[in-house]
Amino acid sequence: MGLRLRSDVPVGVCLSGGLDSSSIVSLVLERHRMNPSTFSAVYNKGQYGDESEFINEYSGRISKMFFTTPDARTLSLDLKNFVRLHAEPVPATGVYAQYKVMELARGNVVVTLDGQGADEMLAGYHYFFGFFFKDLLRRLRLGRLTREMYCYLRNHRSIYGLQSVAYLLLPGALRRRAMIASRGYLSDAFILDHSGRRSVAESLYDPHSMQDALFSHFEYKLEHLLKWEDRNSMYFSLEARVPFLDHNLVERCLSTEGLDRIKSGMTKAVLREGMKGLVPEKIRLRKDKIGFGTPQDEWLREPYFRDLMLDVLGRDSIIGGKYVKTEKAAAIYDDHLKGRANNSKEIWKMINLELWMREFFV
Secondary structure (H helix, E strand, O other): OOHHHOOOOOEEEEOOOOHHHHHHHHHHHHOOOOOOEEEEEOOOOOOOOOOHHHHHHHEOOEOOEEEEOOOHHHHHHHHHHHHHHHOOOOOOOHHHHHHHHHHHHEOOEOEEEOOOOHHHHHOOOOOHHHHHHHHHHHOOOHHHHHHHHHHHHHHHOOOHHHHHHHHHOOOHHHHHHHHHHOOOOEOHHHHHHHOOOOOHHHHHOOOOOHHHHHHHHHHHHHHHHHHHHHHHHHHOOOEEEOHHHOHHHHHHHHHOOOOOOOEOOEOOHHHHHHOOOOOOHHHHOOOOOOOOOOOHHHHOOOHHHHHHHHHHHOOOOOOEOOOEOHHHHHHHHHHHHOOOOOOHHHHHHHHHHHHHHHHHHO
16 A cells, blocks of 8 residues: 555545445555545435445545535536547446546546455455355355355345346356346347357356456456546546555455455455454445446436437437337336336446447447
8 A cells, every 4th residue: 555655746535435445545544644635426315326424434534525426417518528538338327427536636636546456356246246156056065155145135135146146057048148138129130240259248257166257357347447447537637546456465365265255245354354443334344335326317317318318219320220229228218217117227328329439430
C-alpha cells in the first residue's frame, strides 16, 4: 500500500462503501496515518445502488468526502460523449457511475486508489459460490459442501448460489442453450452465425476447479474492468491505481489453493479476517454485493430513454432485425415500463449497442 501512496500530487480514494475500497481507506487512515479525500457516487435513499449508509461510516474520520449523484438527466447529457470515450459497448451503467466519480475527483486530486481486482482474486462475486460448491463436490468433500450450503442459505436467504452450481454442472451444450434462451431478443440469424463459436463467457463458466475460475476471471473479465477504469480516469487527467493488484499479492493469492476465499457462507473470508479492527464492522460483515450498481431500472423508464428505445425499435435502427428481434425487444421494454419486470440490463445493452454503431459505423 505504501508504494501506491507515493506521489508528488494529491492522492484520493474512490469509496463505494464495499469491503474492498473501505479496506483501502482504513489502511490509509490507520496504518499510514494519512487522511485521504474520498469520492463516491450515491443515490436517493432506498434506490438501488445507494450505499450512503456504509460510506457514512467514515463520516467524522475523513476530512474531505465528495459525493456525486448520477441520474437519468446527467446520463442523457453525457451519453454521446460517454459512448465515444469508451469506443465499445459496455454492459451496464455502473461504468458511467465510475465516469462521474472520476469527474468529481478532477480538480481535487491527481491520483486515485480503488479496490479493483479484489473480487477476482478473492472470489468476491456471489456466483463464485457456484464454483466453490462445484469444486467441493468434485473433490467429494461432501461434509464441507453441506455445511457451506447451509451457511450460505442462512446468511443470504437466497438460492442464487444453488442456481449457480446447478448451471455450472450442466453439459456445455445445455449451458449454451440456456444462455441463448435468456437472451431471447437476439435475432435467429445472429445466433446461427455465432452459435458454433466458443465464447469468452463459456470459458469463464467452464473451469475445472475454483483455482481455474479465478485464473479465467483474471484473463477474461478483469482486463475489461481495468480498461474501462483507465478510460474513465484518463479522460479526466487522473492516474488510477489499484493496490490489490500488486503483483506480489496477486501471485501469493492465486498460487495458494487452500486460501479461505469463501468460508462459512461468506466471500473474501481472508480479507474480512485481516480487516478486523480496521474496517467498520457494518462494512466488514456485509453479506450483500452491489458493486457500483445504479438505479438504471428507473433511469431507463424516463422519457429520454423511451425515445432512444423507440429508435432501437424503429425502421432506421441499425441493430433492429439484424441483431435484435424488434417485436421481442418491444415486449421486453413494455414489460419494463409497466413494472412487470426489471429488464434494464438488456435494454441498456440494446441502446448502448445502437448508439455505439451509429457513432463508429455510420
